[in-house]
Each structure stands twice: as structure tokens, then as C-alpha cells.
Amino acid sequence: MSAFFQFLAASASPGQVLLALTVGTLAGLVAGLTPGVNGRVGLLLVTPLAVTMGPVAGAVFLVAFHSVVHTSGSVPAILLGVPTSATEAATVIDGYAMTRKGESARAIGATLGSSVVGGVIGALLLLTLAPVALGAARYFGAPETAAMSLMGLLAISALSGGSMAGGLMVASLGVIIAAIGLDAFSGYPRFTFGTTALWDGINPAAVVSGLFVVPELAVRFAPVPRGLKDGASLGAVMAGFVETLSHRWLLLRTSLLGALVGMAPGLGASVAVWIAYGHARQTEPSVVPYGEGAIAGVIAPEAANNAKEGGALAPALFFGVPSSSGMGILLAAFSVLGVEVGPRMLDTNPGFVYLMGLTNIGSNLLAAPICILLAPAMARFASIRGEAVAPMALAAGVAASLMTAPGAETLAMIAVFSVIGLLLKAAHLPRAPLLLGFILAPALESGVVRSMMIQGWSAFTRPGVVSILLIALGVAAYALWSRSRPRAVAPKAPDAPTRWLPAAIGLVATLLLLAMLDLAKAPLTARTLPSLAAAIGLGAAGVCAWRLWRGRGQARKAFEGYDLLVLGLFGAMLFLASLVDIAVAAALFAFATLASRAKLSYRVAAAAACGLGGLIWCLERLGQ
């Protein structure tokens, strides 16, 4: 630590550093709350400001900014049920369920508490690793990445909501969707339909929008209870904050998981949160069933999300190598500031590493009181009528997806995944396993193929791989054992089949079959994992179909139904956005739905629509 104080004394005044920490934290929280401005885009926006602060204060500002951008990022998603990325989608499953029960303040409190603890644990791991970084790096390569991904996939059963066959079937579809694009090892174009736009695969934001945002917001709002059971008071936020500490072992485990995933190259926040969420569902008992507002379902992904930042800083600072695109931008910004990172820094300037670790801790600790004070006001959003919020949130979700990858292709992807999402929800099939397969399959595939090419089968006997797989098996066994005990994890009752189930099974099975046939001519590296997934998925679809046939005499539940007018207008908005700017299309959509469904006066609807359009227009240009 003496190196830290010597460095600080020589480089910048404590006042400058504290100011940079505070401004960076505030800017990060604002960026997190802004739809479409994630860590990457946010860093691009604030780098010019950092340059004016000088190297050390500028670096502190950027790290503080990036450390807390996820802390506030999940809040709008929890309140509106609108995740704009795969990272937020895990938190939203139980977070939005809490909001719908009127517990939004408690959910936000839990989000903040777990974010702070996760962020601090991630930073402590960073500081601990500093002296042994190079040695540690040798124990984490492609085989360990594959093992971690496999561990995450074992959570499918926990995410399947009582229908393992249904969960496996949709998870297989997720693996197939993830396979779309050029195979990195052979260059074989998988399901690209001859278009370059699909070479890099499917935009995750479009998948999340289609699977979660559209089906949740296109339902008729009358039967959905909204309100504020917990009153959105500071006390309720604090209660949620403190409640996280009663899950201290889950916090510790998922924080460590998040930090480890952060260090791994090619994995990212979305992988970290889904592994953590699956882990919580497998291991943490909950009185409230998962998916219906279990607080552990909020704590686990949020802790992992913030802990990932400390983990990801390790390879960036120690080796000068980014493990994610966000860290790539951070390193580029460091370069602009004239800050040199890399292996030599550990010898020549260890104080800088300590400063960055402490900045990570400081910004998380600073973010907590700020967010707690603002949380009651934010939680009151949840009391706004669903009919009024839904169109604005739907338009914001589409705009956020478009900001990550502008173009008609993204709109087409949102349309396709909306159809899949609407059908799966109407059929009462779980959607989270699809996202899990989509997020984890690329890391599993590249990890396995690289391991086989470099080390052969011996890769899977490495101590790290064996340890991770043993832990994964232990967790799975514990989950099975705990379910058989009374007072263990509260099981979610399987959803009754609806009239849409045969159509959903038919669609997924057809897609899997077509994929399998198409893969027959692909090279070995390009076909192995997706073909295996398609075969498993088809088997699971067969089981689902058999169960359906066996229970054919039973009455099937009618789905409460979507608001067809909203869906029609939404489709029109997507079409219009492909012809003109999304800001105009979103404003027109918001005006039409607010006037027709929320029954707002034309003037109020027009004002709200113009505000939304103007905001989207500005956000589109902010990134330029």
C-alpha cells in the first residue's frame, strides 16, 4: 500500500482524485439510467471529459464511471419490465415480478445492496491478484472457459419452470440462434441466408427485446395489478438493501463467479449474470418461487454484474489486454490519456493498480447512498398506469436495440424474435432457457474447439477444468437433493398447457429440424455443438408433444391474450422505422397507443410522444 500512497502523492492531489471519483460515479449512474447508453457507449461519450482532467484523475473518472454504470442500469428495467440487454434480462425475471406485486422499492434496495457488495468483492479480488497475476493467468484458458459455460448451461433445469423438456427444447433453439453467423474456425456461413448482415450473428439486444420486452408489454393491462405495496419509501428501499446481507453466502459465491467470468476472455457481463442467476435458482432456497419475485433472483445477477468489473480490470491492467469490448474502450481511453498499462506497470507503477482497485471500491460505496436517496422517487414510476408506460417502454426498447446496431436487419430481428417470444409466452413455455443457450453456447463452442485443437483431450484433465466441473456437478446434485426435502426451494407450479402449445412445439421442432438438415454439410467444427443441441431439442420436443397427446382430453387453458391493436401498431412502427428515423416512428407509435389505449387527451399524448421522439433523436446523435 505504501506504493499507492507514494504514487498518489507524486501524481495528483487527493482533492482532484476525490472530485474525479465523485463526478465519474455520478456520470456512470446517469448513463446507467439512460436507455441505450451502456458502459461502452457511455465511455465513448465521457472520454473527452476525462482528457481534460489529466492522466491520473482522468483514469479514476473513467474507472469510477464504468464501475457503477450497471448499478443503476437495472433500475429502469426492474420498474418497467423492459430489459434492454441480456445482462438486465436475468435481473428482470424476478425484479419485475416484485414490481408487479408492488415491491419495487424492495427490489431496488436489493439491487443496490448486491451491486455494492459485488463491486467491492470484485475490486478486492483485483487487489489480491496483483502480485500473482501472471501465474494465475496460466490456469485460466479455453478449457476453463468451456467448463464455466457448461456449468452455466446446467442451470437450464432450474430455469425451466417445472417443465424440463420444454426448457431443454427452447434452450436448444437458443444454441441454434447463437450459431447463426460465420463459424470462426472454418469460415462456414451458418444460417446466414447469403447475407453479410448475419456474418456476426444475431444482435443480443434484438433477442432480448423480442423475447421479453414485446411479450410482457403487449398483454392487455387490465388484469395486471400495479401499485405500491411497499409505499416506495426510503424505509422500504433500505429494507431491501439490508435483506441482501441475509443472503451473504449467495452474495459471496455469485460475486466470485462474476469476478472470475470477468477475467475470462470473450465472456462478458451477460454470461456472468446468467451463470449467477442459474446458480441462485439451483442452490438458494426461496419462499417465493423463482420467476415470481424471489429476492435471491435479483441479488445473484446484480452481485455478479458489478463484481465482473473488478475481474475484468485484472487482465486489462496487468497485461494491457481487454477481456471485453467495454474494457477495450477503457484501454483505448487510457491510451488517449497517456496512461500506460501492462506487465511492466506492476514493476514500475504498482500504485496505479491499487488506485484503480480502490476507485472501484470507492465508486461502489459512493453510488449506494446516492441511489438509495433517489430510489423512492424512481420506484414511484411503478405506480404509473401500465397502459401509459407500455408504449413508451416498447418504443424505448426498440430504440435501444437499434442504437447497438442500427439498420433494417435489427428491426427484422426484433420482429422475428417478437413472434417467437409472443408464441412461447402464449404457450406457457419458459423463455429464460432460450436466452441462456444463446448467451453461453458461443463460449462453450469456442472453448471446446480451441481446447481440442491445442491440447486435445488432455485439456479436460487440467486442474481448473476438473475443479469447475466438480463444483458444477456438486451444485446440480445439491439442487436435486434440496428439492426433495421439505422447506427447500419453493417449486414453481408447472404452467398449464394452453391452446398455443402445439403451435409453439411445432414451430420450435421445425426450426430445429431445418437447422439439423442444413448443418449436415458443414465442417466438423461448425456442426458439432449445434447439431448436438438440435438433436437434444428435438428429443425434448418429442417428449413435450407426447405429454400433450397423452393429456389431449384435458381442457386447455385459454391464454389471457395480447392487445392486438398495440401489436399491430408495434409492427407498423417497426416497418416505419425501416423507412424513416426510429425517433419519428417511435413518436407516432407512442401517440397512437397513448391516445387509443391509455385514453390520454390528444395534447398530453402528443406532448409525451414528442418528448420521447426528441429524447431518442438526441440519444442517437450522442454516440456520434
Add this chain to the structure above:
Amino acid sequence: MLTRRTFAAGALSASAASCAPARSQPLHILIGSTPGAASDRIARILARHITKKFGQPVEVSNEGRANGKMAAQRLVAAKPDGLTIGFLSTGLLYGALLHDSGGADSLDKIQWLGSLNYDRRVLIVTKASGVERFEDLIGRRKPLILICGATSQSSYYECRILDHLTDANVRIVPGFRGGTRNLALISGEGEAVIGTLDGLEPALEQAGSKIILRMNRLPVLGLSAEKGSQAPTIDRFAKGPDAETLIDLMNAHAQLGRIVGLPPGTPPDLVAQWRERFAAVSADPAFITEANAAGFRLEPTPGAAVNATLSRLLSTGVNEVGAALGRAMACQDGATCA
């Protein structure tokens, strides 16, 4: 009563009030890489200096999908009115020679303004590999694990060319993008890598890592002899009928570096005007200072020279260069290729 006209006017005024006013005739710079990548950084510096020098507002957008091919497609389809400039990577050249999809084979039709810097590409080995010089790879019993980029990236093409032209015993492992290549070397998974000198700096900083081969004839600047500044070029070890053609291709690729152009069909007067502007910004001391501070060594090439090089390579592509590259790509590990 709210009419459509009042609604449209309201929408417009709200947008105008909540954000900066619309500006006339902005220049749109289309960057063929993701935000934060080296090309993105230098392109944004260039954008700032265009505005500073000529007072023209600039809008920047990234289109890094399909390794920059989508950006090339968009540039080719853009209106040739002098208001769109593409900042592309010459990695597209290899794909264009093989006639892959993506519209990148219109590279020779784009009106190039010039290139900002050279792309020094080298083969780096780690200390753990035990390899001291390139000759150690010839006749080596155990293949050297050579980490390469995804199959549409320059790094992968050059890995295949190395394998095709020399007797080095290497096992090509593709699919590593960006920082993952460096991490694979640091963690010991990979033993060697081909890439740009700038991009591989973190790997080269590791104790014992060194350059053992230059993939083109450009000198390695700013490094000690211990780190391989005097490493031989591939010419010394290349053999077979495709050697001359493919070495020429790699040299051209390296000298083109980061290329900037206007859409095909841009009127000659606009092309001439923009070439002058590009040359003026490239020579501006303020731009050079900022680029150097961000780690870029500027070595500009005029637009006419870029057009001439690309026309030469692509016009003979079907019969000579493309065919030779095609043979290199068909060459698999361990097979007799030459």
C-alpha cells in the same frame, strides 16, 4: 383539435428544444470497425481535425460487422455527393481477392483519399515456445501452436500464407479476436501469433517474447534488436510458385494500412477537393501530435497511389493473385501445399 400538422410541428420543436439545433451539410464518416478499436480511435481524431481545419461538422458512425465488409457495402451504396467518407481496413482486400460476398470486391471502384499509416505485420513467439529464430520451426518435431484471427481477418489469411509458402511446422488455431489473442499467448495456450505490431504490443511486452519474422518488407521501428527489430522478412524462407505473388500481396496490404475513401462515382472535382483536404489534415502538426500521443505513427499515402495499388491487385486477381491466395487458403495443416 390536434391535427397532423400540429403534431409534426410539436414533435419537431420538442426535438429541437431538447437537443442541439440541426446543422447543415455535415460530413458522415463511416468507420469499418467497432467503437474503441485502433481504427475507430484514429478516425475520430481525424474527424475532429477536419472540423477544426475546415469548419465542417462531422457525424461519425461505426459499422464493424462482418469485419468491415458491411461498412464497405454501405460506402459503395452511399450517394456520391462528397458528404460520406469511409474509413476501411485493408483486411477486406484478401476477401475481395477470393470473391467472397459483401460488396468488398468494389474496393478498386472506391475513390480513395489516401491512407494514414502502414500496417506492420509480424510473427511473434513466446519464450515458453523455446523458439529463438524462424529457422527453428523448420523441421520442428512438435508443431508450433499459431494463434490466428477469425477466418475473415487478415491475421488468418497470413497464417495460411505462411503455412503455404514455408516449411515451418505450425498448427493454425483460428478464431481469436482482438485481445483474446494476446491473452492466449500470455496464458501459454498459444505459442505464436501473426498480427499488427501495434495490436500485439501487450504480448510483445511479456518477458522473452520476440519477433522472429516480418510478414512484409517494412522495417520494425522503435524496438530493440533483442525484441526482434532485425528479424528477417518472409522472402528469405518462402518458396514455391506462389511466393512472389503472395509476398507482393502482403507488402501491398501492409503499405495500404488504414484507407479512407469516397463512394464510387464521386465527381472528379469533389475527389480532388477531398484529396487536398485529406493531405492537408494528414500534414497538420496538431493532428500529427494528437495521433502520436494516441500511439499512432503516421505514414500517409496519397489517394492516387492507393487506387493504383488496389486496381493492380484486383484487376489481376482472378488469374494470378486471387488464384495464389486461393491455393494458400486450401492448404491445410501438414499437407504438402507448395
